[in-house]
Amino acid sequence: MNNTIKLAVHGAAGRMGQRVVALASGADSVDDASGFTVVGAIDHAEHPKSGQDAGVVAGLSPIEVPISAQWPDDVQVVIDFSLPEALDSCVEHCVANNLPLVIATTGLSDGQKESLAEAARTIPIVWAPSMSLAVNLSMKMAERITSALRDVAGGVDIEILERHHRFKADAPSGTALKFGELIADAMDTEQPVAHVHGREGHTGQRTRNEIGYHAIRVGDNPGEHTIVFGMLGEKIELNVAASNRDCYASGALAAAKWLMQGEAGGPKPAGMYNMFDVLGMADGQ
Numbered sequence: 001m002n003n004t005i006k007l008a009v010h011g012a013a014g015r016m017g018q019r020v021v022a023l024a025s026g027a028d029s030v031d032d033a034s035g036f037t038v039v040g041a042i043d044h045a046e047h048p049k050s051g052q053d054a055g056v057v058a059g060l061s062p063i064e065v066p067i068s069a070q071w072p073d074d075v076q077v078v079i080d081f082s083l084p085e086a087l088d089s090c091v092e093h094c095v096a097n098n099l100p101l102v103i104a105t106t107g108l109s110d111g112q113k114e115s116l117a118e119a120a121r122t123i124p125i126v127w128a129p130s131m132s133l134a135v136n137l138s139m140k141m142a143e144r145i146t147s148a149l150r151d152v153a154g155g156v157d158i159e160i161l162e163r164h165h166r167f168k169a170d171a172p173s174g175t176a177l178k179f180g181e182l183i184a185d186a187m188d189t190e191q192p193v194a195h196v197h198g199r200e201g202h203t204g205q206r207t208r209n210e211i212g213y214h215a216i217r218v219g220d221n222p223g224e225h226t227i228v229f230g231m232l233g234e235k236i237e238l239n240v241a242a243s244n245r246d247c248y249a250s251g252a253l254a255a256a257k258w259l260m261q262g263e264a265g266g267p268k269p270a271g272m273y274n275m276f277d278v279l280g281m282a283d284g285q
């Protein structure tokens with residue numbers, strides 16, 4: 001009997017979707033990737049690779065699952081790496097079919113974030129701008145450094161630099177924005193924190209209560225974030241960089257597996273979860 005988790009990948013023909021299909025189909029021996037069978041490889045009906053075998057598209061042997069806009073019936077969990085405009089119908093399908101969902105797509109609108117919160121009343125969702133272990137650990141370190149430097153003499157200036165491949169559609173990255181959100185909370189200032197995106201012209205001096213964001217788009221960079229903590233006389237730079245996309249793909253598979261491991265033997269209860277929950281790094285864990 002086949003006891004593997006039946007997985008559908010939404011955005012399966014994309015850069016990330018292909019790596020999820022590949023790892024879940026056993027292309028490399030990655031612990032978090034074992035125990036899945038890819039039963040659905042969903043992509044846009046007009047995608048040029050529509051109808052082709054998803055394993056072949058991902059660079060493997062055939063897995064007998066075509067890239068298709070049609071959802072199969074036997075799915076148990078869904079991983080989404082697509083586009084903001086593609087996400088809503090995926091969420092609707094998961095809610096209608098009571099399917100646990102891992103959402104990795106970035107660049108969502110405020111309205112979409114509200115819809116996700118609504119969907120999480122019905123189904124369990126892991127939603128995170130980075131599925132990478134190293135990035136999530138770095139977020140915890142950034143919070144710690146921010147708290148430690150909060151009252152440093154002369155003050156600390158925090159700037160977030162991110163580098164990604166030339167094909168990336170959203171800026172700054174979802175990860176940079178999440179770093180900024182966590183750091184702003186850890187700054188714990190009386191004044192609201194200003195999120196400043198790039199600087200140009202006669203900007204005047206930098207204020208104390210701002211976080212700067214700088215988005216660099218170069219070549220095939222799979223994702224790199226540097227948080228600069230600049231003081232008078234010294235600085236700290238926290239740098240976290242992917243060598244390839246498999247850190248995100250294996251993290252998403254770990255999240256899918258975690259969603260399927262609820263206390264009663266079935267999936268986790270409905271709710272909104274993140275990678276801190278999956279990795280056991282949430283406050284109080």
Ligand SMILES: NC(=O)C1=CN([C@@H]2O[C@H](COP(=O)(O)OP(=O)(O)OC[C@H]3O[C@@H](n4cnc5c(N)ncnc54)[C@H](O)[C@@H]3O)[C@@H](O)[C@H]2O)C=CC1
Pocket residue numbers: 010011012013014015016017042043044045047081082083084085086103104105106107128129130131132248
């Ligand atoms: N959370 C994380 O760890 C990571 C998140 N991402 C995010 O994942 C997303 C995808 O990234 P990439 O794979 O690089 O992009 P990509 O552009 O290579 O892939 C997106 C895929 O979605 C497909 N798509 C478009 N419309 C669709 C529809 N209606 N239904 C189903 N599929 C549809 C496209 O045809 C394409 O195959 C981006 O938002 C990116 O920022 C990327 C890497 C890591």
Ligand SMILES: O=C(O)C1=N[C@H](C(=O)O)C[C@H](O)C1
Pocket residue numbers: 106129130164165168169172173174175176222223224
């Ligand atoms: O588009 C990408 O490639 C990535 N997007 C995510 C983001 O916007 O944070 C995560 C990762 O950095 C790669």
